[in-house]
Amino acid sequence: LIHKAMLVNSFAKPTNKWKWQRKWLNKLIDLNLDKKLLIEGMIHWGYSENFMEDSHKIQIAVQQALKNPYPQPLSGLNGQLHALNHFDLRSKLHQIQTQLLVVAGDEDIGFPLFCSEELVENIPNAELVIFQGQAHMIIHECKDQ
Numbered sequence: 001l002i003h004k005a006m007l008v009n010s011f012a013k014p015t016n017k018w019k020w021q022r023k024w025l026n027k028l029i030d031l032n033l034d035k036k037l038l039i040e041g042m043i044h045w046g047y048s049e050n051f052m053e054d055s056h057k058i059q060i061a062v063q064q065a066l067k068n069p070y071p072q073p074l075s076g077l078n079g080q081l082h083a084l085n086h087f088d089l090r091s092k093l094h095q096i097q098t099q100l101l102v103v104a105g106d107e108d109i110g111f112p113l114f115c116s117e118e119l120v121e122n123i124p125n126a127e128l129v130i131f132q133g134q135a136h137m138i139i140h141e142c143k144d145q
Contacts, residue, residue, distance in 0.1 A: 010115065018111065102123075104129070107134055
């Protein structure tokens with residue numbers, strides 16, 4: 001039903017590093033920690049090395065996240081993280097016929113470049129675009145590009 005799509009910093013199966021981060025994040029959510037503390041503890045996973053050099057940019061990103069940090073309550077995020085822990089689409093990638101543009105940042109910690117490369121290698125109509133010096137939050141750091 002979908003003719004064209006774009007995947008940004010995506011994966012067919014979560015990495016072991018992501019699973020470890022998810023386990024840690026679930027525990028922090030369960031503790032009902034202050035949202036600002038939670039965001040500050042996770043921000044380095046999302047942004048590039050260059051972005052993290054600028055304390056002003058970091059504070060703006062934290063403040064923006066505090067305004068609307070998640071599209072769902074933290075309990076919903078917790079459930080989403082648990083579900084993704086068992087997600088594995090690798091055996092079905094070859095069946096995807098949609099024309100895909102796979103976009104990845106070469107500094108993404110949770111879903112490194114090899115995750116996007118795996119998608120492109122196994123999906124017939126997929127093309128990879130790599131943003132050098134970018135992490136998971138490409139859509140925030142590189143809106144214009």
